[in-house]
Amino acid sequence: MKTICVLGLGYIGLPTASLFATHGHKVVGVDVNDKIVETINAGEIHIEEPGLFTLARAAVGSGNLRAASEPAVSDVYIICVPTPLKPDKTCDLHYVEEATRSILPILKKGDLIILESTSPPGTTRDVLAPMLAGTGLDIGRDIHLAHCPERVLPGRILKELIENPRIIGGITPESAEVTAELYKGLVEGPIYLTDCTTAELAKIMENTYRDVNIALANELGHLCESLGISAWEVIELANKHPRVSLHSPGPGVGGHCISVDPWFLVEKFPDNAKIIHLSRQTNDSQPEHVVNRAMQILADAGVKKPRVTIFGVSYKGNVDDVRESPALEIIGMLNEKVDLVVYDPHVKGGVGHEMSNLEESVTDSDMILIVADHSDFRFLAPEELGRKMRTKILFDTRNFLDPRRFREAGFDVHTIASGKIETTSKARV
Ligand SMILES: NC(=O)c1ccc[n+]([C@@H]2O[C@H](COP(=O)([O-])OP(=O)(O)OC[C@H]3O[C@@H](n4cnc5c(N)ncnc54)[C@H](O)[C@@H]3O)[C@@H](O)[C@H]2O)c1
Numbered sequence: 001m002k003t004i005c006v007l008g009l010g011y012i013g014l015p016t017a018s019l020f021a022t023h024g025h026k027v028v029g030v031d032v033n034d035k036i037v038e039t040i041n042a043g044e045i046h047i048e049e050p051g052l053f054t055l056a057r058a059a060v061g062s063g064n065l066r067a068a069s070e071p072a073v074s075d076v077y078i079i080c081v082p083t084p085l086k087p088d089k090t091c092d093l094h095y096v097e098e099a100t101r102s103i104l105p106i107l108k109k110g111d112l113i114i115l116e117s118t119s120p121p122g123t124t125r126d127v128l129a130p131m132l133a134g135t136g137l138d139i140g141r142d143i144h145l146a147h148c149p150e151r152v153l154p155g156r157i158l159k160e161l162i163e164n165p166r167i168i169g170g171i172t173p174e175s176a177e178v179t180a181e182l183y184k185g186l187v188e189g190p191i192y193l194t195d196c197t198t199a200e201l202a203k204i205m206e207n208t209y210r211d212v213n214i215a216l217a218n219e220l221g222h223l224c225e226s227l228g229i230s231a232w233e234v235i236e237l238a239n240k241h242p243r244v245s246l247h248s249p250g251p252g253v254g255g256h257c258i259s260v261d262p263w264f265l266v267e268k269f270p271d272n273a274k275i276i277h278l279s280r281q282t283n284d285s286q287p288e289h290v291v292n293r294a295m296q297i298l299a300d301a302g303v304k305k306p307r308v309t310i311f312g313v314s315y316k317g318n319v320d321d322v323r324e325s326p327a328l329e330i331i332g333m334l335n336e337k338v339d340l341v342v343y344d345p346h347v348k349g350g351v352g353h354e355m356s357n358l359e360e361s362v363t364d365s366d367m368i369l370i371v372a373d374h375s376d377f378r379f380l381a382p383e384e385l386g387r388k389m390r391t392k393i394l395f396d397t398r399n400f401l402d403p404r405r406f407r408e409a410g411f412d413v414h415t416i417a418s419g420k421i422e423t424t425s426k427a428r429v
Helices: 013-022 034-041 052-061 094-106 123-133 157-163 173-184 196-227 231-238 261-268 274-284 286-300 326-337 358-362 375-379 382-388 403-408
Strands: 003-007 026-030 065-068 076-079 112-115 144-147 166-170 191-195 307-311 339-343 367-370 393-396 412-415
Touching: 003 013, 003 094, 013 026, 013 052, 013 065, 013 076, 013 157, 034 052, 034 065, 052 065, 052 157, 076 094, 094 112, 094 123, 112 123, 112 173, 123 144, 123 196, 144 173, 144 196, 166 173, 166 196, 173 191, 191 196, 196 231, 196 261, 196 274, 196 286, 261 274, 274 286, 286 326, 286 367, 286 393, 286 412, 307 326, 307 358, 326 339, 339 358, 358 382, 382 403, 393 403, 403 412
Parallel strands: 003 026, 003 076, 026 065, 076 112, 112 144, 166 191, 307 339, 307 367, 367 393, 393 412
Antiparallel strands: 144 166
16 A cells, blocks of 8 residues: 555546545545645545546545645655646646645655656656756655556546556656556556656657547548538548548547647657648647538528527537637637527536527527537437527537438538538438
8 A cells, every 4th residue: 555645636636546545545636726625525526527426435435535735745646737738839837847846845765756647758857857856866766757648538537547558657667667566556458668758759649640630531521521522421431441540520629638739749849740730730720610611501591690509519529628629719700700609518617608508509599510529419309409490500510410310300411521412312321
């Protein structure tokens, strides 16, 4: 059993702290936000993630997890604080630096410091190690240091924290080994050991690969809209090739990872990260593409003074996370052009627009614009929605709802990345 101090109790830190606590360790979870500390100590949680409420409550109830505003002397320190982008698209490392600074006075021989936050390659070696060395403790001998990136998928965090393969990058091979010993008690997936910079870059390349692939799909979508065919069909067919795996087009890329991490490489390697940079620009321009297309569809339908209903504002389906969500850009742009209504069963606010309930949102609307693909939307009855609307148009930027059901209810159905005029009799591949 170890004493563990987890710094940052957000989407990554709270599940991590709770899991270590329910695996027998004594954990102090630290957050600079006092409200979060109070909430967790009261047996509640402040984020939406399946299973987390029960787990965190059990961890606090067992006495193995408590939240605090200040770090406590521990054997292990795990840093799970944000690494967002600054407005100039460079990485804001000040949370990582502050969290590291906060533990310097209490570090002692034998301690292990782990950076879980996604960080530009070189951060552990060139930023954390010099700060820790300032204590006079010898890194790699007196104390150990490692980067252990998180690769969990929101919505499946608890399962993936345990089952996913983990990469552990040590400042020395021994630091990697010591860190692996700790995670072995928790992680059932394979654990791969390497150096810290390789671990940092591997994590960033996972998200960069996905961003570039999505940019390719979005570019294909533009071509298909011009050609009057469906990129979804093209992708479905191309992916029948055993070595092709094209991702999906959409309204843009959001969330704290895929839309952020590739910029860390553009920042470090402005002359070489060319495809990476272009892909970011392509994906970042999708919200504008969505807005232009929505306006064109409304104009083609002859709608005057349109009222548009956005369904789903989180960056993806079934989560409440709106960070970097393309919906925010879409809301900002559409707000200038139409009477806008916003509905999301998971998100309570913080999107720069007031939220409506379902019934209010569709009343007298001219278009339902699907931006996040929440499963709840599949259960909506198109006939009932249509009865309340002024003009029955569905514009689906996720190719998510069954177009036939909506068409049968009298909707004019449009899908992003498809210029195809689909009819109810269309034979599917
Ligand atoms: N959310 C994900 O799905 C995900 C997946 C993989 C990697 N990551 C990475 O994990 C890191 C954390 O992400 P997150 O989603 O958990 O962030 P988050 O914003 O949900 O939580 C971070 C928490 O850290 C707290 N904090 C800030 N400075 C602090 C300090 N000095 N001491 C203590 N607490 C502090 C904040 O108040 C906040 O509650 C980021 O680098 C992110 O890129 C996140």
